[in-house]
Every structure is written in structure tokens, then in C-alpha cells.
Amino acid sequence: MENRPNKNKRKDEGKNSSSQLTEYKKKRFFYVYGNYHSYYNYRIDQALDEDPRMKVLRKEWFEGKNCLDIGCNEGFITISIAQKFACKSIVGIDIDDRLIGKARSHLKTIAGVKEAIERNKQSAEEKCKVNADEGEDINLREQSYEGDDRINELESLDRREQSYEDDHRENRFQVIGSMKQFSKVEESTNNSEIICKKSVRDRISVLSRDCVSDNVEGRVGDQCLLERVCFRTENFIQESYSEFDAMYDTVLCLSVTKWVHLNWGDTGLIDLFAKIWQVLRPGGILILEPQPWKSYGKMHLVSEAAAENFHNIIYRPHTFRDILLDKIGFRSMERISAHVPDSTAGFNRPIYMLEK
CATH class of the missing domain: 1.10.287 (Helix Hairpins)
Incomplete structure (x- = not known):
């Protein structure tokens, strides 16, 4: 008899959570994986020529190197890195096929205009x-x-x-x-x-006019942009990797961890970090921009899985350092920026660099 009120309470909580999710679905169209189709419209101030995160990235992490951008969205920062830092190659992947289609379209436009000029x-x-x-x-x-x-x-x-x-x-x-x-x-x-x-509107319009360095080993600057940049649809969490897949010198994971965490829980987060470590060559680096915990609560109702995972998450962002260094095996972790200048409201987040 004493346990009955608790059972009724849990039932009531379940009903409330379900009703909240239903109301949430009715009120707005949402992207379960954070695959926003207007992401750069509000992420980057229209008065800026490029993503403000480019200001804190260092050329030596990309120049003449093979790179991977996880969760590339429409590919603007992927292309910008290829242009500004003259990487040997860069692959942008995203779970959303429509976003990848837009990224490929942007790439062709920018590359075509540069060649015409x-x-x-x-x-x-x-x-x-x-x-x-x-x-x-x-x-x-x-x-x-x-x-x-x-x-x-x-x-x-x-x-x-x-x-x-x-x-x-x-x-x-x-x-x-x-x-x-x-x-x-x-x-x-x-x-x-x-x-x-x-x-490319007011986001990274300078991409088509940027001059890449001709002094890179292998003359990366002379290669066609279409040969150095590619995009593909891929769910990185569900892909299988091994120690033989270490093919990248630099991996970017910018504003991705929250969506992996909400959709696949703590297990998915550990898989994300472990797979990044596997695809990196020895001495390779990870550029990580995790979202703060307070932003989880705003989006945990995007799906039933996200709502359930949110209440069961143990590894919150402040524990990522210990996970990456002690559990995954990265040698070092450096905060390269406590904040990003000129960021729009809600996107001024710290960025970290980890070395394998």
C-alpha cells in the first residue's frame, strides 16, 4: 500500500513528459540531430565575412594535412578551412543528405567562380x-x-x-x-x-577570392578546390572504424557533442570520442567545441529518445576532459579559446585542441 503513491507519481510524471513532448511537437518544427537548414543564418552575424571560429584556428593544424569535419552542415566552414589554411584534403560529413547536397552545391559555385576569375x-x-x-x-x-x-x-x-x-x-x-x-x-x-x-550571401563571400599558399609541400595551392574538398552523407556514430582507418591528421567536431549525447546517450558520446581517436594518425589533433549543459535542457524534447537520454546522462560536459584523456587516450588537451570574438548570442563557446 505504501508503494502505490510512488507508482502513481511515476505514471503521472510519464504522462506529463509525454504530454510535454506532444505539445512541443505541435508548436515547432525541429531537427532531431541539430541538422538545421538555416544554421549559418543565425550562427554567423550577417556583417561578418567568415565564421568567427576561423579566427582562433591555427594554420599549422591544417596546412598540407588530411582533415575531417564531423557535422559539417552546409559546408561553409569546411570550405573556408580549405581556402584559408591550404589543407591537402578535407572531408565534410553530415547525417542530413539535404545539407550535404547544399554543401556540394556551394563548393561547385565557389570553385567555379574562382576558376573563372x-x-x-x-x-x-x-x-x-x-x-x-x-x-x-x-x-x-x-x-x-x-x-x-x-x-x-x-x-x-x-x-x-x-x-x-x-x-x-x-x-x-x-x-x-x-x-x-x-x-x-x-x-x-x-x-x-x-x-x-x-x-554565399554575407557568410563567407570572400572564399572565392582567397588565395591559398603556393609554398605548401606538394603545392597544395595549385590543386583545384574540387580535388581537395569533398562532402558525403554519413552517420559517424554508426560507422565501424578500426586502427587501420587512421587516415586523418586533423578532425573537427564543432557543436556536435550535444546532439550525439541526446540521441545516443553516454554510450554514443564515448563511441564518438573513441572513433575520432581511431581515425586520427599518431600525433593527430582534434578540434572540439562542446555545447554547455544548459543548452541540453532547451532541446531535450526534440524526440522521445532525446527526452529519455537527457534524464539518464551521467557524463556532463565538465567531465569530457577526464574521459578524453583517461578513458580514450589523448595525450593532452588545451583550451585554445575561452570565448570566440564576434560570436552571436548563445554561440560564444570555448574551443579545445587535443593531441593523440
């Missing part, structure tokens, strides 16, 4: 060189008039002058025509830049 510049340079060569030919013809036979030169002076004027007039028209073409090329280049800005 470079092609137009090269064409303009070639035309300038042709004009310079034509000018040298005119000088050579003028010098050929300075022969030793002055008598013959005087006798045919009128004929040569007339010929020279004709040649000069023809070359002049060629130069004017070339300059008009050059003007069109320059205008086309400027238009390409405008198109690029509009295609």
Missing part, C-alpha cells in the same frame, strides 16, 4: 603580352631602316614611310581592339566576384 586574369595577361610583343616588332622594323646604304634609303623613303604608317595604323587598331577585349575581361572578372558574393 583565374581564367579571365590569365587571358588578360596573355593579351597584354601579345600587345607588348607587337610593340617590340615595331621597334625592330624601325631599327631595320638604319642601314648603311643611305642613298637607297633616301630614294625609297616615301615608300617606306607610307608602309610604316599603314603598319602602324593596323597595329594601332589591333591594340585598341585588344584593350577593349581586356576591358571586357576585367568587367567579367568583377561580375564574377559579385556573383560569388551573392551566392
Whole structure:
């Protein structure tokens, strides 16, 4: 008889939780895995050219290296890293196939515009060189008039002058025509830049104009962006990895841990960290941006699984350091930034670097 009130209380709690979840579903459309389709619209201030997290990342973590971006969303920061830090390769993965489709579209747009700009510049340079060569030919013809036979030169002076004027007039028209073409090329280049800005809005419009370093081993800067960046749909938690899959020098896991935690619980979180360790080469690094615990409570009703896992979570974010160093086996963990400048409200989070 004494246990009956407790049983009734648990039933009431279950009913309340179920009713809360139902009301939550009615009120809003939500993304169970944090796979927001307008993520960068509110994550990055529209006045900024790039993701503010780029300011705290270091070039030596990416330059000439093979990288993996887990939970890449629409791929903006993935492409930005490839452009700014000249990585050898970078793979962006996300659980949402539609987001991967958008990422591929952005990549093609940015890469296509860059190639068009470079092609137009090269064409303009070639035309300038042709004009310079034509000018040298005119000088050579003028010098050929300075022969030793002055008598013959005087006798045919009128004929040569007339010929020279004709040649000069023809070359002049060629130069004017070339300059008009050059003007069109320059205008086309400027238009390409405008198109690029509009295609990525105010988020990372500078991507198509960024120049990557040519001093990287293997001349990474000369490789086509499409050869260095790729995107694929993948649920990293459900993939199987072994010690033979250590293929990456750098792995990014930015604002992902909460969604893994809510959907797969503590077991899923440990799997995430363990698999990252497995795919990293010895000496490789993990760039980690975990969400704070208070943000869990706001989103724990996105699904029944998330609501259940939320109440059973033991490993809260303040324990991640011990898990990563003691249980997973990372050698060191450094907080590279306590806060990220220019972050929008709710996204000013610490970022960590761990070394395998």
C-alpha cells in the first residue's frame, strides 16, 4: 500500500513528459540531430565575412594535412578551412543528405567562380603580352631602316614611310581592339566576384577570392578546390572504424557533442570520442567545441529518445576532459579559446585542441 503513491507519481510524471513532448511537437518544427537548414543564418552575424571560429584556428593544424569535419552542415566552414589554411584534403560529413547536397552545391559555385576569375586574369595577361610583343616588332622594323646604304634609303623613303604608317595604323587598331577585349575581361572578372558574393550571401563571400599558399609541400595551392574538398552523407556514430582507418591528421567536431549525447546517450558520446581517436594518425589533433549543459535542457524534447537520454546522462560536459584523456587516450588537451570574438548570442563557446 505504501508503494502505490510512488507508482502513481511515476505514471503521472510519464504522462506529463509525454504530454510535454506532444505539445512541443505541435508548436515547432525541429531537427532531431541539430541538422538545421538555416544554421549559418543565425550562427554567423550577417556583417561578418567568415565564421568567427576561423579566427582562433591555427594554420599549422591544417596546412598540407588530411582533415575531417564531423557535422559539417552546409559546408561553409569546411570550405573556408580549405581556402584559408591550404589543407591537402578535407572531408565534410553530415547525417542530413539535404545539407550535404547544399554543401556540394556551394563548393561547385565557389570553385567555379574562382576558376573563372583565374581564367579571365590569365587571358588578360596573355593579351597584354601579345600587345607588348607587337610593340617590340615595331621597334625592330624601325631599327631595320638604319642601314648603311643611305642613298637607297633616301630614294625609297616615301615608300617606306607610307608602309610604316599603314603598319602602324593596323597595329594601332589591333591594340585598341585588344584593350577593349581586356576591358571586357576585367568587367567579367568583377561580375564574377559579385556573383560569388551573392551566392554565399554575407557568410563567407570572400572564399572565392582567397588565395591559398603556393609554398605548401606538394603545392597544395595549385590543386583545384574540387580535388581537395569533398562532402558525403554519413552517420559517424554508426560507422565501424578500426586502427587501420587512421587516415586523418586533423578532425573537427564543432557543436556536435550535444546532439550525439541526446540521441545516443553516454554510450554514443564515448563511441564518438573513441572513433575520432581511431581515425586520427599518431600525433593527430582534434578540434572540439562542446555545447554547455544548459543548452541540453532547451532541446531535450526534440524526440522521445532525446527526452529519455537527457534524464539518464551521467557524463556532463565538465567531465569530457577526464574521459578524453583517461578513458580514450589523448595525450593532452588545451583550451585554445575561452570565448570566440564576434560570436552571436548563445554561440560564444570555448574551443579545445587535443593531441593523440
